[in-house]
Amino acid sequence: MNSRKTNRIGIAVVEHQRQFLIGVRPAGVALAGFHEFPGGKCQPEESTEACAVRECKEETGLEVIAINELLYEEHSYDHADVKLHFWLCRPAQLPSDLTTCNLQGFHWFPVESLPELQFPEANARLIDLLVSAFSVS
Numbered sequence: 001m002n003s004r005k006t007n008r009i010g011i012a013v014v015e016h017q018r019q020f021l022i023g024v025r026p027a028g029v030a031l032a033g034f035h036e037f038p039g040g041k042c043q044p045e046e047s048t049e050a051c052a053v054r055e056c057k058e059e060t061g062l063e064v065i066a067i068n069e070l071l072y073e074e075h076s077y078d079h080a081d082v083k084l085h086f087w088l089c090r091p092a093q094l095p096s097d098l099t100t101c102n103l104q105g106f107h108w109f110p111v112e113s114l115p116e117l118q119f120p121e122a123n124a125r126l127i128d129l130l131v132s133a134f135s136v137s
Ligand SMILES: Nc1nc2c([nH]c(=O)n2[C@@H]2O[C@H](COP(=O)(O)OP(=O)(O)OP(=O)(O)O)[C@@H](O)[C@H]2O)c(=O)[nH]1
Pocket: 009, 011, 030, 031, 035, 036, 037, 038, 039, 040, 041, 042, 077, 080, 082, 084, 120, 121, 122, 123
């Protein structure tokens, strides 16, 4: 019998002028060193949308508004089974120094650079989607 718990995860895919807010998973956690969008496990009864907004604020200090769910992905890693809800988000306010201000180790990456970054396996379809939706043709 498979007794592994499946975690509901809310992820904030924060876009500003075709750039995305991305960090690197710290040492000592699963998938350390991989790039990631802000996000984490949902609390009991918490919607994935509220979770994405909350985790973004906790991890980056940035207040965001969720716009729509871009993608839902189920994945089994060695460390966990996850149900990933990727939410397109935008900054709630636009301070003049948005792209240079301290975002607790997260940085803005132009959409064109996303395929060169190393994301967890379950992000592959999301990256394809972002590149086709946000690149200038
Ligand atoms: N934040 C984030 N997690 C991702 C992404 N892609 C992806 O597969 N994941 C997976 O989603 C899960 C997120 O859980 P987490 O462990 O970071 O969440 P958390 O901060 O609430 O956990 P903790 O408080 O137990 O440390 C991990 O299994 C992680 O590998 C992503 O782009 N961003």
